[in-house]
Amino acid sequence: MAAPSSLSESRALLRLMTWMSPSFPVGAFTYSHGLEWAVEQGDVKDAETLRLWLLDVLQHGSGRSDAILLAEAWRRVTGQAGEIGEGVDLADLVDLALALNPSEERLLESESQGKAFVKAAKAGWPVLDGCGEDLVRDIARAPYPIAVGAVAGLSGIALEDALAAFLHGVVANLVSAGVRLVPLGQSDGIRVLAALEGELLSRADWAAKAGFEELGGFAPLIDIASMKHETQYTRLFRS
């Protein structure tokens, strides 16, 4: 497969804005990543505790490992993962990324958004044209970070930009969940997002350079929150 030609900067920006917009039909607004339990427990109770919780997601939770998975998928489809000419194979990466989800709802969150993302992207652009049968099949079952990494790579979007947009999308969605759950004023939500802007950029920059052997993280209480959410009495969110 020939390396995809890169999009002009402003076109790439528009594309990412569309893909990571709350109106892009991946159903992001239905997932809280366990935040709903953290709010019920009083662990997240205002803008500052929400910011700290999101910092943990980004630096040590799924934000960390998803960024590495996204980057690896991007490198494989753009032929920059070393094995150029060997053909693009995402199967083992998709299997691993699915198996890494620590809970049923986190798996649902990642798997459903991945499938919906690919479906919606295909509806708008010929993103998978020219891909082999196996690659199309693996992208269609890929969890969210791999779906975004693969589709961005195939569309000629730079890795750092895709990472920044993806992490921003994840965090913006959780801020919006926090605004509804805590509840917070809209201005408080925006302040949290603004306060995390630098962190989002540095995480994107770090993940673009990190090696695949650095995959992983450590955020047991975030994992437990999503497990406990399964039996939470009143729930607005699917995760």
Next chain:
Amino acid sequence: MYDGILPSDQVKRLQRVSATASVTLHRKDGAVRLCRLYQAGAAKIRLPKSYAPDRADVTLINTAGGLTGGDVFDVSVTVAEEAAACVTTQACEKMYRSLDGDAVVTNSLAVGPGARLAWMPQETIFYDRASLYRKLNATVDPDGALFAMEPMVFGRTAMGESVERGSLKDAWTVKRGDVLVYADRTYLNDEFASVLSRPGIMRAARAFAAGVYVGPGQGRVRDAIRAVAEPDGVTAGVSIVRGAVSIRCVATDSQGLRRWIGAAYQAAWGEDLPRVWGC
């Protein structure tokens, strides 16, 4: 021939542990019996009398008394068709401060058809500036069952110890037949004290366990673990993911963690922990 070195010799490499232990259990004449045993270096295996019905109790011993950077420790356990075993450690494994590189620990588990394996080591104590790269690779036959839990404590609270820095990589790969059903990649590097205190990580708790169950009746196992009472300072979660039950527990100290693990093991697996846990 000569182990010693002359004082004038330059010490190129500090003495390090290189240990391998391997054990296979099978069912013969209706009972679970030892089939093969291999041990080299600081790794020893003992099979004390089991007080649980119809299982072998396997006790792993590290005669080096702990591990540090440069040490290599490999254990492999195979439970063949229809056999049953519970593997544990004689004591808490200790991860000491590393001067250079990781202590590399590789645990390989294989569970045959109709076989049951519980991998229930006592907690690993992780000291300040320790560096551990641990792998757990398990293959479970579609008709077998595995319950595995790895507890870890960051410093000994009673001794007032805290872990300021370190490196922890723990990679779990669990297959049912040929299918990857569960993976976990713990990756924590450099800063420990400030990270462990954070709200989404450990909220300043010191003890942690991750576990997995693969086998029949996953809904029942999840519900049984969910129903286990959480003592003060313990919070735990359990969930079903793609053909495995995923388990997490965070506790303020190792005592609470051990109580919860004993109860969860009893609830999910229907057995008591080997007696060495209570020694």
